[in-house]
Amino acid sequence: MSAWLWIVALLAGSLAVGWLGRFAAQKATGNKPVYRDMPLAVAFGYALGVALLALAVWYYFQPTVQETGVANAGVMFFRWAVHGFFGFAVAAWLFRLLGRSLGTAASRKLFRQMPLTAAFGILVIIIYAVTAIFAGLLAPHGQAEVFAQANIVPGGNPALGGNPDFPLGTDQIGRDILSRLIYGAQNTVGIAFATTLIAFFLGGSLGFLAATLRGWMDQLLSRAVDVLMAIPSLIFSLLLITVASAWVSGFGLTVAMVLIIAVIDSTRVFRLARAVGMNIVVMDYIEAAKLRGEGLPYLIFKEILPNATAPLLAEFGLRFCFVFLTISALSFLGLGIQPPLADWGTMVKDLSAFINYAGFAPLAASVPLLAAGAIALLTVAVNFVVDWMLQRSSGLKE
Structure with a gap:
């Protein structure tokens, strides 16, 4: 089945599940206003969201190496994205929690009123600012320094073409x-x-x-x-x-x-x-x-x-x-x-x-x-x- 047919099937199935779910909820709750007044588009949105979440969970647990021995790049990148999302979410929550406990009364009040998205943004900006200010101390090599080994693969694993001295590899002319x-x-x-x-x-x-x-x-x-x-x-x-x-x-x-x-x-x-x-x-x-x-x-x-x-x-x-x-x-x-x-x-x-x-x-x-x-x-x-x-x-x- 082509990708377009899968998409059409997903949308049609979500629409049907949304309508059936809304109908069942109306009958089970005695036609409460929250379900009685719910538009079909909202019910479709809930069903589609659940379907996409289930699809994401299924895709996350797919093997990173195919049966032919070739790496599944899509699954690998998706896992990195998921890990990064949850990692930054936890870091932002801890940063906001720390801000609510330390600092002046005004800063603690500010962090108590701050949504998690703003805490995430401020944390990222601070990380970027520290990296920019102390780049000369943080960078292991110079930005224009050229090494003999070019096109080194990231990861630092020599068996896969990496080098521990260059965790993210080198570019075409040998720069870190x-x-x-x-x-x-x-x-x-x-x-x-x-x-x-x-x-x-x-x-x-x-x-x-x-x-x-x-x-x-x-x-x-x-x-x-x-x-x-x-x-x-x-x-x-x-x-x-x-x-x-x-x-x-x-x-x-x-x-x-x-x-x-x-x-x-x-x-x-x-x-x-x-x-x-x-x-x-x-x-x-x-x-x-x-x-x-x-x-x-x-x-x-x-x-x-x-x-x-x-x-x-x-x-x-x-x-x-x-x-x-x-x-x-x-x-x-x-x-x-x-x-x-x-x-x-x-x-x-x-x-x-x-x-x-x-x-x-x-x-x-x-x-x-x-x-x-x-x-x-x-x-x-x-x-x-x-x-x-x-x-x-x-x-x-x-």
Whole structure:
């Protein structure tokens, strides 16, 4: 039976089981409102969820080696994903439990109100930050150091083509993948963080300036931002970085990339800062500050900025994710962080050839997934924290 027929059979069976389950529950409970008013789509969703869970459990216990002796890469990767999910869930729960017991009264209260997803996000961000700051101490080798052995399989088992000195193996030219992953946190995350800071300083300052002064300054800045936002950001970045590559190279091109992305991304920050600032400048305390004779810097940094912190912090997390993914995409295309600096986007591109060996060497095929997984994990973690911050700033309750 083809895969499509299996999918159709699964959906049809779930629909039938959902309808029968809802009917049986209505009869068994005397037509209680919770079952009487339940739509068929909800019953179908419950049945489909149970079916998918049972299918996942069945697939998890499938053998990792087929009868022909070839490794079952799909089962192996699925088991790793399940172990990682439950491992991070337990770690996040323990981290939240520790935060509720240690620290100041304010921090303990914060952890008591924190959902598990936010605790997971904060834990991952802390791990990434420590890795980026202490990359030179954590990495066993240099990020540009080349060894004689290339294409070493991860795992460290010599019988399978591994080497204990290189737990995650080496790439095509003999560089240690573990060391490059660690330095990739320092370069990719650090550069993305610096780029986001520049974008927020530029966009936030100009946005508050436009909201405070109004008039021709507001029109000039707003129309300039409209022109920049009319061009797709990734295409515009590619164009400007390609032009910059004709003038600079190496580390200079990385600096040019940071400035280009910061300017382009500051347009989104400008829109938010201007909108928030417009709502604040009409408040009575702003008028009182103007009557006291306070200058423009005082109004922006002492009156407007403190009252706009919550939406700006939430936007900072979202902007960081977009900048982080943009830098990874540019590096994947060869125009981002330049060698010999390690970068996760470049690693995905360079190591993508290992996927061809998934059929008989699943460990080798997992190499490009490590960098891609590092990108995805940080993006999910930051979004979890941003969602929690948005919920807190909006005053919504769980």
